[in-house]
Amino acid sequence: MLGRNGSSATDFILVGLFPGFQHAILLNSTIIFIYILAFVGNILLIVLIWGDPRLHTPMYILLSQLSLIDLTLTSTIIPKMAFNFFTGRKTISWVGCGTQSFFYLMLGMSECLILTLMAYDRYVAVCNPLRYPTIMSPRVCLHMVAACWIGGSVGSFIHTVYPMHFPICGSREIHHFFCEVPVLIKLSCEDTSTYQLVVVVTSIVLLVVPFSLVTASYTLIFLAVLRMNSGKGRKKALATCSSHLTAVSLFFGPNIFIYMTFTSSHSPEQDQALSVFSNILTPLLNPLIYSLRNKEVVAALMKLMGRCGVS
Numbered sequence: 001m002l003g004r005n006g007s008s009a010t011d012f013i014l015v016g017l018f019p020g021f022q023h024a025i026l027l028n029s030t031i032i033f034i035y036i037l038a039f040v041g042n043i044l045l046i047v048l049i050w051g052d053p054r055l056h057t058p059m060y061i062l063l064s065q066l067s068l069i070d071l072t073l074t075s076t077i078i079p080k081m082a083f084n085f086f087t088g089r090k091t092i093s094w095v096g097c098g099t100q101s102f103f104y105l106m107l108g109m110s111e112c113l114i115l116t117l118m119a120y121d122r123y124v125a126v127c128n129p130l131r132y133p134t135i136m137s138p139r140v141c142l143h144m145v146a147a148c149w150i151g152g153s154v155g156s157f158i159h160t161v162y163p164m165h166f167p168i169c170g171s172r173e174i175h176h177f178f179c180e181v182p183v184l185i186k187l188s189c190e191d192t193s194t195y196q197l198v199v200v201v202t203s204i205v206l207l208v209v210p211f212s213l214v215t216a217s218y219t220l221i222f223l224a225v226l227r228m229n230s231g232k233g234r235k236k237a238l239a240t241c242s243s244h245l246t247a248v249s250l251f252f253g254p255n256i257f258i259y260m261t262f263t264s265s266h267s268p269e270q271d272q273a274l275s276v277f278s279n280i281l282t283p284l285l286n287p288l289i290y291s292l293r294n295k296e297v298v299a300a301l302m303k304l305m306g307r308c309g310v311s
Helices: 024-051 058-087 094-127 138-164 181-187 193-226 231-260 268-291 295-310
Strands: 012-014
Touching: 012 058, 024 058, 024 268, 024 295, 058 094, 058 138, 058 268, 094 138, 094 181, 094 193, 094 231, 138 181, 138 193, 181 193, 181 268, 193 231, 231 268
Parallel strands: none
Antiparallel strands: none
């Protein structure tokens, strides 16, 4: 059955990003600009890594996967948000909402695991350098990456199919700028307490535990760095660890708050602000934090620019 605007009775309505904000055009244009920068930055990093044989190492393989996840994650959210805002059509179909939720969860879960592997990779490289070629061989690294994608896909499928079948008796208005499980659960008129508990347990496994492992890895790296004889090397290593921890915290922190406390009464505006940090700003910062301090990546960029100049 179709409504007056041609939408189906099963469609959802996405309210959008901060709908009450007075300068909505400026806000959405800024988000789109950030998305373009993040997209270009992550594409460039992937091209540099896979185009330079010297970067075909476990650390850079993991970094390329992080960039792939980030550019795909932002592309899952921002284009639809921009289309809805500039066309005035705020609807999203039931299938479209489920598809967006699936890819968002799959990419988010995979990123949790990839960030954990990246921290472990750095821990082994710094604290067990002699065993690094054996523990983090390219073959082992590729198997780990495949496991991250498979685990993210399976978890996302479960947490998309189940909540999408909860009955909705009242408004189908989603107070967000994309379809997300905690927001969808709040629309249901059925008792979802059991599933909410499942979401919390999943969040502990995929958010709290990985973040604890990442923090532990960088703590051990920090302690190892303090024992270095070179003051210059110690300062550089500490700066790198702190920047990495900042990027990881910007991703894990907001998501832990959203998924571990989604049953509480925090406002939709809080959820949207946290989502902007973890899903829009972090994909922009990751290529800068993980690559600009890296001589090998900068050298690959200079090499690519040299080729472009010659051609």
